[in-house]
Amino acid sequence: KxxxxxxxxxxxxxxxxxxxxxxxxxxxxxxxxxLQQHPGGGIVSLFMLSSGKKKHGRLIATINxxxxxxxxxxxxxxxRDSAVxxxxxxxxxxxxxxxxxxxxxxx
Amino acid sequence: DTGVSQDPRHxxxxxxxxxxxxxxxxxxxxxxYWYRQTLGQGPEFLTYFQNEAQLEKSRLLSDRFSAxxxxxxxxxxxxxRTEQGDSAMYLCASSLVVAGGxxxxxxxxxxxxxxx
Numbered sequence: 001k002x003x004x005x006x007x008x009x010x011x012x013x014x015x016x017x018x019x020x021x022x023x024x025x026x027x028x029x030x031x032x033x034x035l036q037q038h039p040g041g042g043i044v045s046l047f048m049l050s051s052g053k054k055k056h057g058r059l060i061a062t063i064n065x066x067x068x069x070x071x072x073x074x075x076x077x078x079x080r081d082s083a084v085x086x087x088x089x090x091x092x093x094x095x096x097x098x099x100x101x102x103x104x105x106x107x
Numbered sequence: 108d109t110g111v112s113q114d115p116r117h118x119x120x121x122x123x124x125x126x127x128x129x130x131x132x133x134x135x136x137x138x139x140y141w142y143r144q145t146l147g148q149g150p151e152f153l154t155y156f157q158n159e160a161q162l163e164k165s166r167l168l169s170d171r172f173s174a175x176x177x178x179x180x181x182x183x184x185x186x187x188r189t190e191q192g193d194s195a196m197y198l199c200a201s202s203l204v205v206a207g208g209x210x211x212x213x214x215x216x217x218x219x220x221x222x223x
Contacts, residue, residue, distance in 0.1 A: 033212070041144070041196045043214035086149055090210065095142075097149030 003027050004098035006087050012104045019074040021101045023087030026068065033088035034061050034072050037100065043086075046072070079105045109133060111215035113199050119221045120189055127185045128218045132201030139182050140212060141174055142198040143167065150198055156182060157204075189222045196220075 004025045013019060023032070031050040037043045047054050047061040049070075054061050058077075063070040070089075074081055084100040112131045120126050132139050137158050142150035153172070154164045158179035168174075171189075176182040186193055196219050200212040 031210075035214070041198070041217040041219060043150075043198065043200075043217075045211065045213060048211045095140075095150075095152060095212065097142075097151070099147070099149045 003096050006098045006101050010102045015105055015107050017077050019077050021072045021085050023070045025089040027089055027096055029089040032063055032070050035086040037084045077105045079107050081105050111199055111201050111213055113215040113218050117219045121223050123188055125187045127183055128197055129183050130199030130215055131181045133213055136201035136203045138202040138204050139176055140200040141184050144196040191222045194220055194222045
């Protein structure tokens with residue numbers, strides 16, 4: 001079993017739809033990153049959270065440490081949100097990356 | 108721009124050649140990480156530094172790979188006698204680790220290596 005599993009692996013949606021990406025992990029962690037990777041490879045850190053919920057603009061991230069589960073939500077999705085979203089739980093120095101969710105928003 | 112920078116952004120080389128990549132972290136960050144990402148996969152940890160000390164190396168980092176951070180600022184990653192399997196995106200990240208804090212890493216744009 002992979003240490004980090006994301007679902008769905010691929011998601012295509014219409015502009016304006018509400019998007020949810022789920023992440024389940026088996027490792028013990030102290031916090032979790034959500035990263036965004038655009039075509040071309042650049043990685044941007046969206047959130048780092050250790051409990052509860054965080055919101056930045058149209059993005060919302062939640063985490064339940066006891067259930068080892070986190071979700072990333074995008075409201076009013078836009079084509080520029082098209083990217084790979086990667087969940088990265090960490091409990092020590094090494095980040096454990098999932099393979100990500102490839103999101104495509106169609107205008 | 109005060110983010111993490113990497114140079115070059117793209118490198119094409121022939122099998123057997125040596126290549127060197129550079130990473131400049133965010134200036135006050137004490138930790139620097141190298142990751143490798145192959146197509147369709149998430150990044151994989153290679154090694155990391157605390158200031159100038161290399162504290163951990165992945166088993167992915169064969170003898171042909173060497174990384175340095177001589178003054179605790181920028182870092183270099185050298186691959187000797189490149190092989191086609193070395194073709195990947197090499198990502199650098201930095202963080203400021205303080206007592207009681209979380210290790211939030213900030214990523215550079217990556218160096219894409221193609222070995223012909």
